[in-house]
Amino acid sequence: MESDYLFSSLPIKKVEGILPEIVTDLAVDSRAVNAGGVFVCIKGFTVDGHAYVQKAIDQGARVIVASDTVNVDAEKVAVVYVEDTTRAIALLAPRFFNYPSKQMTMIGVTGTNGKTSVSNMLNSILQQAGEKSAVTGTIGFNLDGVLYETENTTADVLTTQRMISEAVNAGCTTMTMEVSSHGLIEGRLSGTEFDIAVFTNLSHDHLDYHQTMDNYGHAKGLLFAQLGQDLAQSKFGIVNADDSWGRRMKEMTPFPILTYGVHEQADFKAYDLNLTAEGTSFQLRSPVGEFEVSMALIGEFNVYNALATIAALFAKGLEMTEILDGLAVIPAAKGRMERVETDLPLTIYVDYAHSPDAIEKAIQAILPYKNRESKLIFVIGTGGNRDRKKRPIMAEKASIADYVILTTDDPRDEPYDSILSELEAGMKHDQYACIGDREEAVRHAVSVAERGDIIIFAGKGHEDFQIVGKEKLPHSDAKIALDEAGKKFGEGIVEK
Numbered sequence: 323m324e325s326d327y328l329f330s331s332l333p334i335k336k337v338e339g340i341l342p343e344i345v346t347d348l349a350v351d352s353r354a355v356n357a358g359g360v361f362v363c364i365k366g367f368t369v370d371g372h373a374y375v376q377k378a379i380d381q382g383a384r385v386i387v388a389s390d391t392v393n394v395d396a397e398k399v400a401v402v403y404v405e406d407t408t409r410a411i412a413l414l415a416p417r418f419f420n421y422p423s424k425q426m427t428m429i430g431v432t433g434t435n436g437k438t439s440v441s442n443m444l445n446s447i448l449q450q451a452g453e454k455s456a457v458t459g460t461i462g463f464n465l466d467g468v469l470y471e472t473e474n475t476t477a478d479v480l481t482t483q484r485m486i487s488e489a490v491n492a493g494c495t496t497m498t499m500e501v502s503s504h505g506l507i508e509g510r511l512s513g514t515e516f517d518i519a520v521f522t523n524l525s526h527d528h529l530d531y532h533q534t535m536d537n538y539g540h541a542k543g544l545l546f547a548q549l550g551q552d553l554a555q556s557k558f559g560i561v562n563a564d565d566s567w568g569r570r571m572k573e574m575t576p577f578p579i580l581t582y583g584v585h586e587q588a589d590f591k592a593y594d595l596n597l598t599a600e601g602t603s604f605q606l607r608s609p610v611g612e613f614e615v616s617m618a619l620i621g622e623f624n625v626y627n628a629l630a631t632i633a634a635l636f637a638k639g640l641e642m643t644e645i646l647d648g649l650a651v652i653p654a655a656k657g658r659m660e661r662v663e664t665d666l667p668l669t670i671y672v673d674y675a676h677s678p679d680a681i682e683k684a685i686q687a688i689l690p691y692k693n694r695e696s697k698l699i700f701v702i703g704t705g706g707n708r709d710r711k712k713r714p715i716m717a718e719k720a721s722i723a724d725y726v727i728l729t730t731d732d733p734r735d736e737p738y739d740s741i742l743s744e745l746e747a748g749m750k751h752d753q754y755a756c757i758g759d760r761e762e763a764v765r766h767a768v769s770v771a772e773r774g775d776i777i778i779f780a781g782k783g784h785e786d787f788q789i790v791g792k793e794k795l796p797h798s799d800a801k802i803a804l805d806e807a808g809k810k811f812g813e814g815i816v817e818k
């Protein structure tokens with residue numbers, strides 16, 4: 323790209339050296355710089371990118387964008403000084419990729435719980451309807467069926483723009499993005515022009531970062547504000563009418579809002595819910611008539627996720643029959659109340675619940691189908707060096723289960739003791755164990771299980787690792803549980 327065009331997007335303080343006519347690439351990580359590229363020094367939470375300028379130059383950087391003084395050979399490398407490099411990359415990245423989000427229908431999904439579930443439902447139905455589409459989020463970047471790993475739920479602004487651009491180049495016509503509150507606050511969505519904004523719900527999480535629920539709710543609202551003010555365009559907000567924060571989202575945009583819910587008045591309202599262990603059905607009242615909806619997903623929370631999906635795809639212009647046919651055959655998203663297939667005399671679910679509300683919803687999805695004689699065993703851990711306030715509330719919600727195992731979920735540098743004692747403070751009954759080592763905790767869950775019992779392993783979901791200290795160690799709740807259960811209930815019983 324021509325550097326004059328690229329850098330004219332910036333409020334520049336000063337340029338040292340001569341800018342090349344063309345720059346080949348844009349990077350915020352010195353390790354990713356290509357010859358002839360631009361390296362933007364970002365001041366992060368842990369390190370300052372200004373410290374990596376020499377590395378970037380060694381990799382071939384031709385231009386450095388900095389806010390602090392950097393020493394370079396002005397004959398070879400130009401330096402563009404700006405006040406704030408984080409704001410600079412937010413302007414440069416969308417321009418470098420030629421504002422790719424304008425070329426597709428962009429759907430953003432935000433909320434405390436349900437982002438991955440709703441995003442994957444949207445993507446699956448779109449693909450079944452014959453559309454080439456992409457989705458990004460906690461599980462990764464799924465580009466028309468091929469999955470690439472991502473670091474965050476919402477990637478940094480440069481990676482985000484690169485992914486959108488790749489989706490456009492691959493011929494996708496819609497892209498769905500999970501939008502985290504961190505991503506919105508940190509400007510990772512700068513330049514992403516959304517057409518449809520979806521709000522699932524808001525409950526206690528991430529208060530180590532946002533401090534108050536008000537700040538957290540405000541951050542989520544930025545997605546709706548980001549729909550913009552160009553009313554010549556056709557855009558929509560999709561909002562959960564049963565969540566009081568839904569009204570706040572509505573205040574953030576002038577575009578039409580479609581509401582969904584089970585209890586309050588809503589454009590898409592579910593009633594006569596039939597929740598079973600095998601699947602879910604309900605009646606749907608919609609702006610275009612009444613429908614019977616059925617799906618293989620379980621739990622009332624998935625009724626909400628389905629309603630959000632239906633409303634968003636309706637707003638996009640799909641026929642109701644296309645939407646409901648697609649919904650009927652969707653499998654659970656990886657690690658979201660996913661039943662582990664086995665011949666063992668136990669029912670095992672792997673789930674990603676790691677906020678108080680999600681824990682309550684996950685247990686409630688199963689509790690009604692449990693026999694009187696059997697136990698529901700719930701394994702829940704919490705992360706080290708993260709939101710400590712939610713720990714006792716997580717255990718309090720987990721107390722609805724008959725037996726609870728409190729453990730860790732990426733303990734990082736925090737000792738087991740503080741994680742476990744803060745969880746334990748919330749327990750409402752004495753049928754529980756505290757076991758810091760997650761593998762031991764999983765084995766313990768199986769050791770206390772009897773034939774017919776149900777175990778939910780919560781918190782890890784799709785993840786196949788456990789972060790201990792700075793190390794990412796391989797870990798699978800399902801594999802460990804099947805191994806232990808195989809030993810306990812007899813040889814020859816294998817995972818299907």
Ligand SMILES: CC(=O)N[C@H]1[C@@H](OP(=O)(O)OP(=O)(O)OC[C@H]2O[C@@H](n3ccc(=O)[nH]c3=O)[C@H](O)[C@@H]2O)O[C@H](CO)[C@@H](O)[C@@H]1O[C@H](C)C(=O)N[C@@H](C)C(=O)N[C@H](CCC(=O)O)C(=O)O
Binds near residue numbers: 353369476
């Ligand atoms: C607190 C936070 O948001 N941290 C994010 C932030 O990291 P950071 O500021 O620490 O970055 P840094 O490591 O200090 O690096 C600063 C700069 O130096 C550069 N660098 C670094 C090393 C080097 O050798 N060369 C180099 O150039 C880096 O590329 C970067 O540009 O920027 C990184 C790149 O974008 C993110 O991956 C990282 O997310 C961390 C992993 C994280 O855990 N974030 C959580 C809090 C988060 O964002 N979660 C949300 C919500 C999930 C949910 O809803 O559950 C999410 O969207 O994932």
Ligand SMILES: Nc1ncnc2c1ncn2[C@@H]1O[C@H](COP(=O)(O)OP(=O)(O)OP(=O)(O)O)[C@@H](O)[C@H]1O
Binds near residue numbers: 437624626676684783
């Ligand atoms: N609509 C919902 N309301 C409450 N709980 C939900 C809802 N949808 C899913 N859950 C629960 O929350 C867990 C996480 O779901 P999901 O991954 O879809 O949410 P998320 O918003 O993407 O989470 P994260 O931000 O941590 O990636 C699920 O495993 C389930 O237990």
